[in-house]
Amino acid sequence: MSSLKNCVIAFDIGGTFIKTGLVCPDGNLIPGDKYPTDSINLISQLLDISGILLKYACSKALTPSAIGISCAGHIDQANGKIIVSPNLSGCNNLELAGPISNKLKLPVAMDNDANMMAVGEHWIGAGKGYENILCITLGTGVGGGIIMKNSLWHGPLNMAGEFGHMTINPKGKLCKCGNIGCLETIASANGAINIAGSLGLDVQNGKELAGLAKASDKIAIETFNKVGSALGQAIANLVNILAIPTIIIGGAFSNTMDIFMPALKKELDFRLKLIDASKINIIRAGLANNAGMVGAGRNALQKIDKTIMIQKQPRNPFPTVDIIIMFNDSIVLIERKNPPLGLALPGGFVNYGESVEDAAIREAKEETCLDISGLKLLGVYSKPGRDPRFHTMTTVFIAQGSGAIKAGDDAENIMLVKKTDIPKNLCFDHRKILSDYLKVTAL
Numbered sequence: 547m548s549s550l551k552n553c554v555i556a557f558d559i560g561g562t563f564i565k566t567g568l569v570c571p572d573g574n575l576i577p578g579d580k581y582p583t584d585s586i587n588l589i590s591q592l593l594d595i596s597g598i599l600l601k602y603a604c605s606k607a608l609t610p611s612a613i614g615i616s617c618a619g620h621i622d623q624a625n626g627k628i629i630v631s632p633n634l635s636g637c638n639n640l641e642l643a644g645p646i647s648n649k650l651k652l653p654v655a656m657d658n659d660a661n662m663m664a665v666g667e668h669w670i671g672a673g674k675g676y677e678n679i680l681c682i683t684l685g686t687g688v689g690g691g692i693i694m695k696n697s698l699w700h701g702p703l704n705m706a707g708e709f710g711h712m713t714i715n716p717k718g719k720l721c722k723c724g725n726i727g728c729l730e731t732i733a734s735a736n737g738a739i740n741i742a743g744s745l746g747l748d749v750q751n752g753k754e755l756a757g758l759a760k761a762s763d764k765i766a767i768e769t770f771n772k773v774g775s776a777l778g779q780a781i782a783n784l785v786n787i788l789a790i791p792t793i794i795i796g797g798a799f800s801n802t803m804d805i806f807m808p809a810l811k812k813e814l815d816f817r818l819k820l821i822d823a824s825k826i827n828i829i830r831a832g833l834a835n836n837a838g839m840v841g842a843g844r845n846a847l848q849k850i851d852k853t854i855m856i857q858k859q860p861r862n863p864f865p866t867v868d869i870i871i872m873f874n875d876s877i878v879l880i881e882r883k884n885p886p887l888g889l890a891l892p893g894g895f896v897n898y899g900e901s902v903e904d905a906a907i908r909e910a911k912e913e914t915c916l917d918i919s920g921l922k923l924l925g926v927y928s929k930p931g932r933d934p935r936f937h938t939m940t941t942v943f944i945a946q947g948s949g950a951i952k953a954g955d956d957a958e959n960i961m962l963v964k965k966t967d968i969p970k971n972l973c974f975d976h977r978k979i980l981s982d983y984l985k986v987t988a989l
């Protein structure tokens with residue numbers, strides 16, 4: 547078994563960038579690089595970045611046991627699918643989690659970015675220690691997440707927390723969702739820029755608008771007053787419905803909180819009549835830009851816990867095949883692209899409806915591009931613990947390889963080794979398999 551420490555690969559997918567990192571079970575985040583989002587080739591982009599992060603994890607003595615994805619848009623988290631994402635063109639109805647999980651053989655948990663921010667803030671951020679919180683994210687749009695009794699609430703319609711689309715001004719502007727006067731048309735960076743524009747102030751972004759408000763520009767201040775009032779009205783509605791007193795405000799545009807807070811508090815006081823407004827605790831988010839990644843990591847860790855619970859039920863080992871391919875008097879080894887990383891015999895999982903012989907021929911072709919012949923059985927290896935991921939049972943074949951050798955599929959590189967020169971460190975029980983093979987061929 548591996549002595550490496552467990553972690554989760556975390557992705558925060560936005561319309562412009564994909565942020566990456568490794569999240570440990572204690573909440574520690576090891577940030578990775580940021581990549582421009584390629585929404586047209588999102589799956590292959592995430593697989594490529596995963597390869598980089600798997601190596602990065604290895605260099606930190608960590609082994610990823612799951613993948614957590616936070617993604618902009620309306621997400622079907624149960625099926626790992628993007629239903630609609632206005633900022634990720636070409637990704638509507640895209641099944642994302644399944645193909646990534648199949649390729650990397652790791653469980654994938656995926657959810658909406660505002661929900662993941664709520665989970666992250668609740669776990670180790672500004673919401674730590676509170677049983678119930680409401681999270682509002684202010685960015686290009688307005689998102690939200692609800693934590694009730696320490697769990698994320700999706701609701702039976704799987705749309706809970708879409709605070710940005712509650713109607714605040716019935717005669718207001720058209721929202722991207724199709725409704726008129728949503729909170730998002732006022733309290734997002736884009737909403738505020740539009741309001742300033744309609745009042746005669748032309749600004750490019752929220753930061754510029756905030757700078758002008760701090761410099762006492764009247765229109766900028768009036769704009770932030772409208773933002774604050776809209777948020778105060780929205781929070782009063784939420785508190786009246788849910789009676790949750792802890793509100794966390796995050797997202798890039800929440801940097802302007804100091805400016806809109808007086809208007810927010812004034813409106814909240816004015817609107818809340820049944821609940822004492824002084825009981826409402828409005829807190830700035832604690833994890834800044836990392837909340838989505840931390841939440842995605844936490845969500846995936848919880849998913850693994852569930853998987854482990856399922857694995858404790860009686861079940862069978864997974865059937866796999868490995869092939870000792872002799873090629874030019876050498877044994878073919880591959881360098882694995884997926885965990886556990888290192889050198890191994892070519893091989894893989896047996897598909898449903900496939901014989902072990904056919905699986906061996908297919909896996910050899912996929913990983914080495916070689917055609918194999920003269921398939922002979924060496925033996926079956928089934929010890930629990932032979933595979934650090936879960937219990938697998940492998941049928942090992944000996945075969946001759948022919949053709950042009952080239953690494954493919956799960957193999958990063960190929961190595962040819964002489965029988966007298968087999969490396970000591972091999973993945974799984976492949977060292978034991980090869981020493982058994984040497985004994986058999988020496989007879």
Ligand SMILES: [Zn+2]
Binds near residue numbers: 711724728730
């Ligand atoms: Zn809307």
